Amino acid sequence: MKNLCKKSGIIGVLAGFIILMFLCPASAEPVPIKVGLLAPMTGPSPDWGKKQIVGMELAVEKINLRGGVNGTPVEMYALDTGGNPEKAIEAYRELADSDKVVAVIGPLFSGTFAMLRPVTNEEKVPIIATASAKPGLSDLKVYPYAFRMTVSSEKKEGAVAQAWVKANNVKTVAIVYDRKNNFTRALGDKVWPRIFKNQNVKVLDLDVPITFETGEKIYSEQVKKLKALKPDGICIAAFPFEAGYLIKEIRLAGLKQPILGGSATATSTTIQVAGEAAEGMWSNALFNASDPNPNVSKYVKAFSKRCKEKYADMECEPEQFDVVVYDILNFLVDIMKKKGVTSSPDQLQENRNKIRAGLEGMKMWRGTAGMMAFDKKGDGIRTIHIIKVKNGKWEPVY
Numbered sequence: 597m598k599n600l601c602k603k604s605g606i607i608g609v610l611a612g613f614i615i616l617m618f619l620c621p622a623s624a625e626p627v628p629i630k631v632g633l634l635a636p637m638t639g640p641s642p643d644w645g646k647k648q649i650v651g652m653e654l655a656v657e658k659i660n661l662r663g664g665v666n667g668t669p670v671e672m673y674a675l676d677t678g679g680n681p682e683k684a685i686e687a688y689r690e691l692a693d694s695d696k697v698v699a700v701i702g703p704l705f706s707g708t709f710a711m712l713r714p715v716t717n718e719e720k721v722p723i724i725a726t727a728s729a730k731p732g733l734s735d736l737k738v739y740p741y742a743f744r745m746t747v748s749s750e751k752k753e754g755a756v757a758q759a760w761v762k763a764n765n766v767k768t769v770a771i772v773y774d775r776k777n778n779f780t781r782a783l784g785d786k787v788w789p790r791i792f793k794n795q796n797v798k799v800l801d802l803d804v805p806i807t808f809e810t811g812e813k814i815y816s817e818q819v820k821k822l823k824a825l826k827p828d829g830i831c832i833a834a835f836p837f838e839a840g841y842l843i844k845e846i847r848l849a850g851l852k853q854p855i856l857g858g859s860a861t862a863t864s865t866t867i868q869v870a871g872e873a874a875e876g877m878w879s880n881a882l883f884n885a886s887d888p889n890p891n892v893s894k895y896v897k898a899f900s901k902r903c904k905e906k907y908a909d910m911e912c913e914p915e916q917f918d919v920v921v922y923d924i925l926n927f928l929v930d931i932m933k934k935k936g937v938t939s940s941p942d943q944l945q946e947n948r949n950k951i952r953a954g955l956e957g958m959k960m961w962r963g964t965a966g967m968m969a970f971d972k973k974g975d976g977i978r979t980i981h982i983i984k985v986k987n988g989k990w991e992p993v994y
Contacts, residue, residue, distance in 0.1 A: 627939040628671035629664070629932065629947075631925060632691035634702030634723075639679030640777075640810055641835055643865065643910055644704060644917045648726065649674055650903045651918035652701065654895070655925040665932045668939050670925070677703050681711035688712060692719040698937060698947050699724070701924050704917060706730035707778035709744060716741035720945065722952040724928075726920045729859065730782045734974040736956060743955050745924055745968060745976040746882065749783055752859060754791045756880040756982045757831075759993065761795055764854040766829040768798045770822050772842065773833035775807040783833040783858045800825045812838060815845045822851060833858040840869025847873035854878070864913045867985055874985045883916035883965040884981045884992060895919060895964045916965065923963030931955065 635645035675687035709728035725744035773784025839861040862879040903912035931954035966979025
């Protein structure tokens, strides 16, 4: 084919044009570089997954407008995990074997990431989890293709807990947590107790934990136990809907103690469900949408517009779980450019390995959400924002 195109000048002019139109590689559309996304578009927190789709779409458009990867466009392949590890594994294999992606962004939840890690050793397609903050999940020596662009919970929850305890003069706490989810259970029965012990803060329900399960909406029993314990502060490890209902019931019962929520509560959904009861609640996030940085403002505007167009009935404020997808794809493209990644089918595994090596050696990178890098284990190094609800919105504490 290449020879035919080079010699087309010696053929008749008309015939040459016809041959060039149909046979020359230069006239064909370039084959895109494929990147996958594993997002929970159904299941316990479908809004997070849908927002991740929007974040990735915005990143793909921006990247391709700027020339893609050294002239090659990027194409996204998004599959739903449903927050289910088995479904996520099936989707990951599909992205790896059928769609031939060079890398996968996601999953979001800790339990899913934990079960997906061994499969990455078989498929050898790098994954970059978007949250999955349960401690101890990353180990590049054992799972060299499994990264997570988040800060493990003992680090980020420790930072906000220390500030919250000091600001509110907390000496005793009660912890209420969702026992069904890996992340919330680990935060409630392991991470927070260790953090508070180090601060000489007594956990009053350590021996008889106050718990519930994902999907519950009535918390009279839990609130009754909180009233009996009379803690200085209340800590909630839950997803947004459950956290919102619980906070509302706590305040309706007349309990006025300061509330600290785990990072999963740091969403507008928690405020939407809890209403005025959420005022003054503290949490932490890896993104501050109110940051005056022009790049943040531009992302917030573009995200809100696209999200409302795509999901008219959904609350569309950008959050840490969508912007991280946007940032991950952008730094993946930077790595691809530097490593010379191509869309050649013959170089698929070579390109996957180049990306894996680039992630492991990635230096500090400034994204929309702040500074980003990976440590030696494959955990994210991120900017942590300590926030609280003020006038119906999450705002920086400091």
